[in-house]
């Protein structure tokens with residue numbers, strides 16, 4: 500095992516990145532239209548077009564474009580009525596953005612564990628937390644240990660795979676909580692046939708460079724509630740009440756996407772179905788190739804799920820595979836193949852260590868054993884073959900130790 504990891508460069512081939520943007524459509528044409536028409540900033544036809552495209556795509560009443568997915572989450576929480584001092588239940592195993600957004604509202608996260616099979620928010624533990632650790636009061640549901648009101652649930656559809664939403668929505672309905680979906684990684688993914696993002700009260704997407712489509716940077720709020728959509732638009736535009744006068748009725752933000760970014764976003768949306776098909780193909784080929792590799796667990800789709808396969812992440816059983824995930828990462832790096840660990844669980848992050856984590860037992864293990872492999876929608880068959888070969892060589896070498 501150490502012999503392969505410590506040897507010199509194994510290949511002189513070009514590096515294979517983890518996941519890079521795929522700008523293969525009308526991006527330049529639309530950008531040119533912005534520049535030639537002198538519509539580059541917050542107002543512009545591409546912003547409205549992207550908002551309408553996204554809302555129609557996920558079946559929402561309104562789309563509100565934002566500067567980032569994080570900004571979208573911040574505003575979604577404000578619109579959902581999350582007040583300072585309240586609590587929001589959020590996935591422990593996630594990129595940090597939704598947790599930061601909770602703190603921007605001066606609310607507190609309560610971390611919910613990942614389920615061991617799909618790595619999504621564990622809905623059984625969620626139900627158990629709400630029934631055993633909280634009590635209903637005249638002022639809403641209260642967390643017994645903190646004394647704070649629990650206001651919302653923020654499930655994150657991690658890696659593109661949907662959370663089991665029906666139980667979440669049912670609990671929320673019964674306990675009068677709002678559901679804010681973080682669908683930033685899951686554009687196009689389906690839960691029991693319906694596209695995620697508009698199944699909760701309000702949902703968010705991201706167009707960061709590493710997401711399934713990109714606008715350079717950007718995000719989108721979607722909601723079926725037309726009044727919430729109007730409020731979101733208001734808050735993202737400095738809460739300005741009049742077209743003519745500078746009058747503002749609350750604290751607002753400058754969170755609007757520019758027309759330049761939206762132009763790229765529209766061109767990317769036009770290619771989305773193709774990207775998803777490619778991602779699913781890449782995932783299927785990896786799954787087939789790794790089926791007989793001992794100690795390597797491939798991602799699975801839950802019975803309720805149809806994933807956009809945004810990121811291809813395996814779990815490495817160090818004993819059976821012959822080396823831990825981090826050693827495999829180093830070996831792949833020697834072969835000019837980029838791979839990445841998952842996010843450190845939220846309850847371990849410095850600013851969030853004092854926050855409550857409810858029976859978190861699984862997310863640390865998933866973090867330690869997971870590794871994401873190259874899966875850009877533009878990944879060539881030859882390059883994917885190189886990744887597969889490198890993983891198989893590692894498994895054989897590891898097995899000999």
Ligand SMILES: *Cc1c(COP(=O)(O)O)cnc(C)c1O
Pocket residue numbers: 567568569570593594595596597655681683684704705706707717718
């Ligand atoms: C990417 C991402 C976001 C938003 O990211 P931005 O870079 O702000 O667009 C939010 N949540 C999750 C889980 C993400 O992966």
